[in-house]
Amino acid sequence: MLSLRAPPRTFSPAPWRRRGRHGRFAAPRCASAAAPAATLETASSPPASLSFPILVNGCTGKMGVSVAEAATKRGLHLVPVSFSSRENLDKTVQIGGTDIEIYGPSAREDVLSSVIDEYPDVVVVDYTAPDSVNSNAELYCNLGVPFVMGTTGGNKQLLYKAVQDSNNYALISPQMGKQVVALLAAMETIAERFPGAYSGYRLEVLESHQAGKLDTSGTAKDMIACFEKLGMSCDMDRIVKIRDPEQQLYMVGVPEEHIGGHAFHLYHMTSPDDSVSLEIQHNVCGRSIYAEGSVDAAVFLYKKVQSMDPKRIYNMIDVLEAGDMR
Numbered sequence: 605m606l607s608l609r610a611p612p613r614t615f616s617p618a619p620w621r622r623r624g625r626h627g628r629f630a631a632p633r634c635a636s637a638a639a640p641a642a643t644l645e646t647a648s649s650p651p652a653s654l655s656f657p658i659l660v661n662g663c664t665g666k667m668g669v670s671v672a673e674a675a676t677k678r679g680l681h682l683v684p685v686s687f688s689s690r691e692n693l694d695k696t697v698q699i700g701g702t703d704i705e706i707y708g709p710s711a712r713e714d715v716l717s718s719v720i721d722e723y724p725d726v727v728v729v730d731y732t733a734p735d736s737v738n739s740n741a742e743l744y745c746n747l748g749v750p751f752v753m754g755t756t757g758g759n760k761q762l763l764y765k766a767v768q769d770s771n772n773y774a775l776i777s778p779q780m781g782k783q784v785v786a787l788l789a790a791m792e793t794i795a796e797r798f799p800g801a802y803s804g805y806r807l808e809v810l811e812s813h814q815a816g817k818l819d820t821s822g823t824a825k826d827m828i829a830c831f832e833k834l835g836m837s838c839d840m841d842r843i844v845k846i847r848d849p850e851q852q853l854y855m856v857g858v859p860e861e862h863i864g865g866h867a868f869h870l871y872h873m874t875s876p877d878d879s880v881s882l883e884i885q886h887n888v889c890g891r892s893i894y895a896e897g898s899v900d901a902a903v904f905l906y907k908k909v910q911s912m913d914p915k916r917i918y919n920m921i922d923v924l925e926a927g928d929m930r
């Protein structure tokens with residue numbers, strides 16, 4: 605296991621440390637909380653015909669709130685219901701003028717069935733927790749409600765199987781940010797065109813997220829799948845996960861105001877004789893690109909359902925290819 609204290613001779617998290625916050629290769633400046641480069645307010649509303657009901661599951665959490673806000677700003681109809689892993693929470697969350705009622709696990713099936721009766725064309729967007737991915741997907745599939753699964757983790761094979769077996773519509777992606785999705789698409793293309801091109805190279809991966817993130821980056825796992833096709837191997841257990849705010853601030857170079865919400869990724873490749881090294885980084889501050897991408901995903905899926913497209917399972921590369929990402 606790569607350790608921050610005893611890094612291997614040829615590679616350490618030093619790429620981030622070496623560069624420092626203000627060095628030549630410092631992590632890109634992220635918009636500060638006070639002056640965001642792109643705010644959700646700039647998104648314009650979709651045509652009225654595309655204003656459909658959207659239920660965001662996970663509205664007690666950070667992504668749930670961000671997506672619900674973005675959906676409201678785009679003119680979608682936010683269904684005033686969301687779920688929690690906690691029973692008897694008796695809680696309401698106010699988002700963009702809508703009071704969202706939070707229900708516990710024992711009520712979720714009845715409540716969701718009623719929602720579907722009232723809003724037959726509803727699309728669910730799920731931003732809950734890794735250990736809810738499969739049970740939530742089962743529920744959506746059993747009730748036949750189309751869903752966007754933004755939540756990472758869970759058993760991926762079972763997730764796809766549940767959707768396939770039920771013939772439900774779903775869009776599944778661990779990454780909703782347009783520019784990172786484009787990078788993933790490029791990596792998939794390179795891996796398909798040049799399989800084995802990096803045979804024998806060592807791959808080392810570091811990812812830094814807010815302390816509350818429970819799982820290893822799902823995006824890193826998808827990137828690693830491409831690196832593996834290119835001939836590199838990386839044991840998922842050896843991904844260096846940084847969750848400590850001090851390290852994030854002083855070693856990774858995350859701006860202080862984004863310690864509570866960031867996703868920095870670094871992939872470092874080295875040739876067998878150490879004569880060649882390559883690096884890829886994607887560093888995101890805040891959550892707005894995921895929130896906007898999630899609404900793009902919901903709109904895309906809604907259109908697929910309405911047109912009764914025979915294809916049932918999509919990912920964000922499909923949305924990007926369709927030109928449907930803002």
Ligand SMILES: NC(=O)C1=CN([C@@H]2O[C@H](COP(=O)(O)OP(=O)(O)OC[C@H]3O[C@@H](n4cnc5c(N)ncnc54)[C@H](OP(=O)(O)O)[C@@H]3O)[C@@H](O)[C@H]2O)C=CC1
Nearest residue numbers: 664665666667687688689732733736754756778779780894
């Ligand atoms: N695809 C993408 O682009 C992105 C994906 N993510 C992923 O989204 C997920 C959520 O991230 P984030 O919002 O930061 O996490 P948070 O911890 O802030 O929020 C998750 C929320 O889910 C709720 N929750 C947990 N279990 C259930 C359940 N069974 N049913 C309903 N709600 C539940 C929790 O509330 P309670 O305690 O009340 O149950 C919690 O508030 C993570 O898996 C993360 O990796 C994040 C960013 C981008």
Ligand SMILES: O=C(O)C1=N[C@H](C(=O)O)C[C@H](O)C1
Nearest residue numbers: 756778817820821822823867
């Ligand atoms: O939990 C997060 O924050 C993020 N999760 C996603 C992942 O696991 O890949 C996407 C991004 O890294 C932010």
